[in-house]
Amino acid sequence: MQALNPMDLYDIRSELxxxxxxxxxxxGRFVDEKVLPNIGEWFEDGYFPRELIPEFAELGLLGSSLEGYDCAGLNSVSYGLICQELERGDSGLRSFVSVQSSLCMFPIYAYGSEEQKEKWLPPMARGEKIGCFGLTEPHGGSDPSNMKTTAKKKGDDWVINGAKMWITNGSIADVAIVWAMTEDGVQGFLVEKGMKGFDAPEIKHKMSLRASITSSLYFDNVVVPEANRLPKVKGLKGPLSCLTQARYGITWGGIGAAQACLRELLDYTADRKLFGRPLTQTQTTQLRLAEMSRQITLGQLMSLRLGRIKDAGKLHPSQVSLAKWNNIRMAMDVARDARDLLGGAGITVEHCPIRHMLNLESVITYEGTETVHQLIIGRELTGEMAF
Amino acid sequence: MKILVPIKRTIDYNIKAKVTRDGSGVVTDGVKMSINPFDEIALEEAIRIKERGEAEEIIAVSIGVSGAQQQLRTALAMGADRAILVETEEATQPLHAARILLKIREEEGTDLVLMGKQAIDDDANQTGQMLAALWGRPQATFTSKLTFEDGWLKATREVDAGLETIAVELPAVVTTDLRLNEPRFVKMPDIMKAKRKPLDQRKLEELGVEAPAKLEVGTHEPPPERKGGHKVESVDELVAELKERGVLS
Incomplete structure (x- = not known):
């Protein structure tokens, strides 16, 4: 009987x-060679490695599931695997690709005019133009229907006022997909860098996603031409459909973060001797490693199944909620326990678990908090909306 | 110019190979397989030659199990134009591989066979040289730099004394060393395009290549485990210990 791959006990690989x-x-090789040797330092320095953007683009990771417009046209499982491998490196880098691909290029592709697609998608795929996605507001993110940012029609233009908060890529973005309340309900606008009254300062002092840029967006009477409105969607289903795309990728990302922690721990506990024997020879260590493996395997099965459903065109957003809830909670639990098992060594960025653990505090909060996803499942089961 | 690039499917270089219990070989079941890294360097070089406009076509060829299709697909995604799999369940030894490659080269009429200097599984480092001999054409082995001029190639070779540059008349066999180039990452759109490139599957029996006598492998054993070192207090102690081990006299 041959040994199983500790990162893939159910041989998910053979299903690919x-x-x-x-x-x-x-x-995976890209992450091993270009990300892992440096990520500890980037995280510690609060540095987003912009120099990787052309390399992401060269590989075809930006907008990889879109067809045409210089995009690769990969299936959903492939997009998930990209997220998994990137997040095995760092949640911040995966966030960059999620936002560019699922939250910016996807809405332009799905809801934009042909002119908007031609103008933005090819340079975004090439990494020459960066996008960000403005939905969450300073007063709260879980209640987007209570949107305070407004867009008012003035002649042929729109005037946007308000603020957005916790926006990944905000300060480096060339275009912001901004969702604003209009007389016709929520609509999406392409607000471009340099438009008068638009400002995107970076949020400093983060203890999480330190290798990623997070910003506020401020709109003070920003005049946006009608040509920059996304014409093909009205209402919250616009932004929510983007979130479904991104959240789907995040379910895979959680697996990568958890695998990175388990991998590191397997090596560490085999070498670390306490009471005269390696930690791996003690039952408590084994129980905790086994628990991590059980959780990771369950998460892998969920994401793979979700990907196959998505590729069959039968995805229900509640199914994504279940996996986002499960897999990010799973990754968080694995990272925290891995941090603990490393003892004192676990408090430095020399070992990855504390970095993943801190990153995952953001991942469990953004793209729908854990509680919101639980309540979505509650609503699915009971037919009652409790939030 | 047409370039033939032989590709061997080997255990991924990141995997720690394990010897099977009976010592008959190493465990390959369920183990990640990749293109032999030296062959990947050869393919990268072929692609660069073609990108410079000095070659028209790159044909990747592999001899091995049906699973080697995956390595050929990767080669196609990297930039080979088409691929040939010579299918056999048996492990192929260097002389046999050289005869098969000679046959494929004749069929395809390629002027250059660009291949890894050795495969990281058996480390034989023989196939390229044997192919050149059977073909009756010159060879440039351990190449770390490669240029072309007027039907000749110039190869810089890594030899014990340093670097040696030789000129070789085409057609020829070139085997690649580690420092020739750094292979590119496969791009996502090219993975999709590779699906549509031709991959020709042939049975080894149908090639009509005579199999040479086989080397018989006695047994495999893992290298002895490294013992941890220890710190010494002084230079005198270090010298004494080195003498004790016969390193110093």
Missing amino acids: SDEEQMVQDTV
Whole structure:
């Protein structure tokens, strides 16, 4: 009987097509060579490695699931594997790709005019133009229907006022997909860098996602031409459909973060001797490693199934909520316990668990908090909306 | 110019190989397989030659199990134009591989065979040289730099004394060393395009290549485990210990 792969006890790999395996191998190698040697330092320095953007683009990771417009046209499982491998590196880098691909390029692709698509998608795929997504507001993120940012029609233009908060990529973005309340309900606008009255300062002093840029967006009578309104969607289903795309990728990302922690722990506990024997020879250590493996395996099964449902065009947003809730809670639990098992060594960025643990505090909060996802499942089961 | 690039499917270089219990070989079941890294360097070089406009076509060829299709697909995604799999369940030894490659080269009429100097599984470092001999054409082995001029190639080789540059008349065999180039990452759109590139599957029996006598492998054993070192207090102690081990006299 041969030994199983500790990162893949149920041999999920054998469920992947040759193309999907190739995607995983390529991005995995990229992360091993370009991200892992430096990420501890980037995180500690609060540095987002912009120099990687052209490399992400060269690999075809930006907007990878879109067809045409210089995009790769990969399936959903491949996109998930990209997220998993990137987040095995760091949640901040995965966040960059999620936002660019699922929250910015996707809405332009799905709801934009042909002119908007031609103008933005190819340079965004090439990493020459960066996007950010403005939905959450300073007064709260879980209640987007209570949106205070407004867009008022004035002649052929729109005038936007308000503020957005916790916006990944905000300060480096060339275009912000901004959702604002209009007389016709919520609509999306492409607000471009340099438009008068638009400001995007970076939020400093973060203890999480330190290798990623997070910003506030302020709109003070920003005049946006009608040509910059996303014409094909009205109402909250616009932004929510983008979130479904991004959240789906995040379910895979959590697996990557958890695998990175378990991998590091397996090496550490085999070498670390306490009371005259390696930690791996003690039952408490084994129980905790086994629990991590159980959780990771469950998460892998959920994401793979979710990906296959999505590729079959039958995805229900509540199914994404279940997996986002499960997999990010799982990753958080794994990272925290891994941090603990490392003892004192676990408090420095020399070992990855504390970095993943801190990052995951953001991941469990953004793109729908854990509680919101639980209540979405509650609503699905009972038919009653409790939030 | 047409370039033939032989690709061997080997255990991924990141995997710590394990010897099977009976010592008959190493465990490959369920182990991640990749393109032999030296072959990947050869393919990268072929792609660069083609990008410079000095070659028209790159044909990747592998000899091995049906699973080697995956490595050929990767080669196609990197930039090979088409691929040939010579299918066999048996492990192929260098002389046999050289005869098969000679046959494929004849069929394809390629002027250059660009291949890894060795495969990281058996480390034989023989196939390229044997192919050149059977073909009756010159070879440039351990190449770390490669240029072309007027039907000749110039290869810089890594030899014990340093670097040696030789000129070789085409057609020829070139085997690649580690420092020739750094292979590119496969791009996502090219993974999709690779699906549509031709991959020709042939049975080894149908090639009509005579199999040479086989080397018989006795047994495999893992290298002895490294013992941890220890710190010494002084230079005198260090010298004494080195003498004790016969390193110093």
